Amino acid sequence: MGCCTSNAVAIDDQRTPLITPKDKGENVSTVKTIPAQNKPKLSEDNIITTTERRRKPSADRRKTVPTGELKKGAYDLIDAHAINAPKDVKTSLNCLADYLIKGAKSDKEKVRAFFVWIANNIKYDTDAYFSGNYGNTNAESVIKHGKSVCSGYANLFEAFCKGAGIQVQVISGFSKGYGYSPEKPITPNRRTDHAWNAVFLENKWQFVECTWGAGHLSNAGEFQKAFNNFYFLTNPRHFIVDHFPFEHNDEEFSKKWQLLKNPISLDEFNRNIKLSNTALEWDIHPKSHKHGVIEVKGSVEIIIEDVKGHLLDTSFEFYEYPSGKRVEEYGFLRKVSTHEFKITFNPPKTVTYRVELFGSIKESQHKLDQLMTYTIKCTQAANASPYPRHTEQWGFSQRAYEIGFLKSDQFKVQALQQSRNGQLELTLRTTRNIPSMVQLSHAKYDLGKTFTLVTGGKDFLEDKH
Incomplete structure (x- = not known):
């Protein structure tokens, strides 16, 4: 994850x-x-x-806003609507999805409601992560249990978007997250360790990362809930710092889902320093x-x-x-x-x-x-x-x-x-x-x-x- x-x-x-x-x-x-x-x-x-x-x-994390993506107060109403979802709408995926898109004026607001609800209601399953036994990560199971690993977050977001008629993709790959060490380069034969989403909005694909938007693991391996705006429609130049799409050693897949004009190689991804999202926001390099x-x-x-x-x-x-x-x-x-x-x-x-x-x-x-x-x-x-x-x-x-x-x-x-x-x-x-x-x-x-x-x-x- x-x-x-x-x-x-x-x-x-x-x-x-x-x-x-x-x-x-x-x-x-x-x-x-x-x-x-x-x-x-x-x-x-x-x-x-x-x-x-x-x-x-x-362990505290500042609430961050992606530069040029999110104006102050832009999503206040839809955020409040998603956060205040009543318990009785959580009985099924369809019921919850219908509630979340009510009042949304655009596909972007629908996607925002899905992201906010998932980030605030789904807890990262640290027991599953450290044991390697991830269990059922389909959308219905994630809603029922209120926790999952990264694939569960991505699957739930995908299900919401598909139900709303919005093009979406689950992307697997490598990440520079918990346990990452620059001294241990990622190799093509290594198993991918993370999953996230791309969603088609305003005539282009954009990244949504619900897992990291919900919080992070502390150095002690405990989940710290901390909503993070940075991972909503993140700039691809910033996203590639710690996310590398990879599937079956398919180079074309990797290039396509970086969403960059000039994609980088896995070797470059390994060598490049990992900047914090704060450094990326403040334009410090x-x-x-x-x-x-x-x-x-x-x-x-x-x-x-x-x-x-x-x-x-x-x-x-x-x-x-x-x-x-x-x-x-x-x-x-x-x-x-x-x-x-x-x-x-x-x-x-x-x-x-x-x-x-x-x-x-x-x-x-x-x-x-x-x-x-x-x-x-x-x-x-x-x-x-x-x-x-x-x-x-x-x-x-x-x-x-x-x-x-x-x-x-x-x-x-x-x-x-x-x-x-x-x-x-x-x-x-x-x-x-x-x-x-x-x-x-x-x-x-x-x-x-x-x-x-x-x-x-x-x-x-x-x-x-």
């Missing part, structure tokens, strides 16, 4: 709304750093365990590494493109796989332009790593949504020092703009600075004189006494610590 999982991570509750200052009345704050006079001493306070500061994924598994010698820099420039916050998790040992101090995430950010990784050992990327586009969002996951196979360790531990994006924060730093400096002042003589001078423009403090930290050691000087106009603040 392959129910997809959804991960989210908590973010700092101290974030503040974005206020962009005007590029007028500029002040200047200059920061100078002077190297410590004493040799750094190891501090136990800087040793972080694998559980501390960890951004734990949440890998620019440098489009495959889910990366083999590296030394350092690697991954470039991510934010096409719409909507990302406000980003973060990452970097850990050894499968041990889970966290090594975030060997990663450096920063935004380099309005539409692009980069992550540099310096693997410290020749092992396999996982990198999970997260983001948010709303200031009120308290959890970052998972965007994509890479597997990094390191064949030669990077000869590089770690960075101070910091799992979020380096550089200007949203708070900086509110208090007076110029947003235009966001990309002029690079987040990664390098000193060749032990000293560094950094100049930042502001709209007013801002009392400031500077804190220096080391990736491994307590710096002890450090000296920094912050000046602004006629005023300056000397901070010794």
Whole structure:
């Protein structure tokens, strides 16, 4: 079946709304750093365990809306009608179908009613899935028992559409859902693991995925009910990310039911990174590494493109796989332009790593949504020092703009600075004189006494610590 999982991570509750200052009345704050006079001493306070500061994924999934497909409130009436179906109409397939299409003004609304009812009323049968004994998956049986595996969802949707005189197709194939690993490529002789539907509406075939629209399996293998609009009339370019039609090794079948102008091969499907539906909705894509598994010698820099420039916050998790040992101090995430950010990784050992990327586009969002996951196979360790531990994006924060730093400096002042003589001078423009403090930290050691000087106009603040 392959129910997809959804991960989210908590973010700092101290974030503040974005206020962009005007590029007028500029002040200047200059920061100078002077190297410590004493040799750094190891501090136990800087040793972080694998559980501390960890951004734990949440089982909650945001309600998502496919870009360009579903306008707010477009289906409110038909959705309410389907959700509020009385018990007495569930006595038979025909009776239920007759009820669902009442009030529908088009075939699209009929299809919508079928999708919404199935997603909200049929539970995924995890016992059947894990035992391999799927039982009867015909439409009448699914309604009677209120649960099934993916083929049951697809068969029920097909029966509803046929009863309403709407062309429909059950499609079998491979999915990148529960249990998927990019390190285990799907082969043609493997048994297909999923089923979904295509429906003919408005003179074209379109995808409807009732199983994933109903919810997903958690990492613990439990069904999490979570209605998801993304899988109603999903864009074929998005659908192919984790659905590959396949039947009896028939290449023409696969090409036809991808519904793409330029279909891809099974090999391409295997290699392409699995993007979350959130990343697809927000139009966020890998620019440098489009495959889910990366083999590296030394350092690697991954470039991510934010096409719409909507990302406000980003973060990452970097850990050894499968041990889970966290090594975030060997990663450096920063935004380099309005539409692009980069992550540099310096693997410290020749092992396999996982990198999970997260983001948010709303200031009120308290959890970052998972965007994509890479597997990094390191064949030669990077000869590089770690960075101070910091799992979020380096550089200007949203708070900086509110208090007076110029947003235009966001990309002029690079987040990664390098000193060749032990000293560094950094100049930042502001709209007013801002009392400031500077804190220096080391990736491994307590710096002890450090000296920094912050000046602004006629005023300056000397901070010794």
